[in-house]
Amino acid sequence: METDWPVIGHEWAVAHLARALRNGRVRHAYLLSGPRQVGKTTLARAFAAALNCTDAETRPCGQCRACTLTLKSAHPDLMLVAPEREGGAIKIDQVRALQQTLSLRPYEARYRVAILRRFDQARPVAQDALLKTLEEPAPNAVLILTADAPDRLLPTILSRCQVLNLRLLPLAQVQQALEARFGAPPEQARRLAHLSGGRIGWAIRALEDPAVLELRESALAALLEALGAPLRARFALAEQLAREKGALADVLDTWQGFWRDVLLAAAENPAPLSNVDLQADVSALARRVGVVGAEAALRATRRTLDYLGRNVNARLALEVLLLDYPTL
Ligand SMILES: [Zn+2]
Numbered sequence: 001m002e003t004d005w006p007v008i009g010h011e012w013a014v015a016h017l018a019r020a021l022r023n024g025r026v027r028h029a030y031l032l033s034g035p036r037q038v039g040k041t042t043l044a045r046a047f048a049a050a051l052n053c054t055d056a057e058t059r060p061c062g063q064c065r066a067c068t069l070t071l072k073s074a075h076p077d078l079m080l081v082a083p084e085r086e087g088g089a090i091k092i093d094q095v096r097a098l099q100q101t102l103s104l105r106p107y108e109a110r111y112r113v114a115i116l117r118r119f120d121q122a123r124p125v126a127q128d129a130l131l132k133t134l135e136e137p138a139p140n141a142v143l144i145l146t147a148d149a150p151d152r153l154l155p156t157i158l159s160r161c162q163v164l165n166l167r168l169l170p171l172a173q174v175q176q177a178l179e180a181r182f183g184a185p186p187e188q189a190r191r192l193a194h195l196s197g198g199r200i201g202w203a204i205r206a207l208e209d210p211a212v213l214e215l216r217e218s219a220l221a222a223l224l225e226a227l228g229a230p231l232r233a234r235f236a237l238a239e240q241l242a243r244e245k246g247a248l249a250d251v252l253d254t255w256q257g258f259w260r261d262v263l264l265a266a267a268e269n270p271a272p273l274s275n276v277d278l279q280a281d282v283s284a285l286a287r288r289v290g291v292v293g294a295e296a297a298l299r300a301t302r303r304t305l306d307y308l309g310r311n312v313n314a315r316l317a318l319e320v321l322l323l324d325y326p327t328l
Helices: 011-022 040-052 065-071 091-100 123-136 169-182 188-197 200-208 210-227 231-243 245-266 276-309 312-322
Strands: 029-033 078-081 112-116 142-147 161-167
Touching: 011 040, 011 161, 029 040, 040 065, 040 078, 040 112, 040 142, 091 112, 091 123, 123 142, 123 161, 169 188, 169 200, 188 200, 188 276, 200 210, 210 231, 210 245, 210 276, 231 245, 231 312, 245 276, 276 312
Parallel strands: 029 142, 029 161, 078 112, 112 142
Antiparallel strands: none
């Protein structure tokens, strides 16, 4: 189903939110969960625009003051709360400041909307601080939380949110969007769609910023080299990566996608590979480590991503991960 929302994919979630809006049954708190860069914040912003849009018929119209300012994250009644640094977490002070603002009447719009990004990484004390707001919501406030791993949220938070779990987009939809909306040549759009594994946000960033593809390439080169290297070299890599805090989640995401491909190949699953340019490496590794080895490496990578979200010692977590990886 096509909608007017400035969102690619996630049609069912858009339909759900649009229906709530139409029927005047907007909840006080939503949780948009799903993989990194799948479009959670984009959907949250579009919903915020729809909530405050002043058009009589189509909400969000994309034209009115509320829509244009919200979509630029510049509306006075929109609060975008995010970890202060990449790889960090929302702090309790940020939650308290938000509560102050939310207790006031909207400045000019129908609702005050707060988007709290990656709230699953917030420590329990910060999550606890938000509970009060969820339990006694101001009448004109709507909270939208995003999370990669909703199981890290306190159950008391989860139970007070309407949860919408966003999934990876079909690769064809990513490709089509890159071509139609961003003017990417078909071949490049196809390649990026595959590499994205259905994460539309990643695909758009990769199209616009060459550094994204460079990071992917160096992450995979480092991984392949480490697999064939002695322990000493693996420790050195762990140390080096631990220093690149900002890029670490992207590196691990890339490795995760790679091990998923190895697992698919080992299991002789006909699903298309994400790392289309590394087919030879993927099949060779699949033969060497088999389904069990690939699954273990995939699980270890996912666990490490999860640990890093909890502020553990990055270097130690990476050392454990690289020791867990098979040796070639
Ligand atoms: Zn509007």
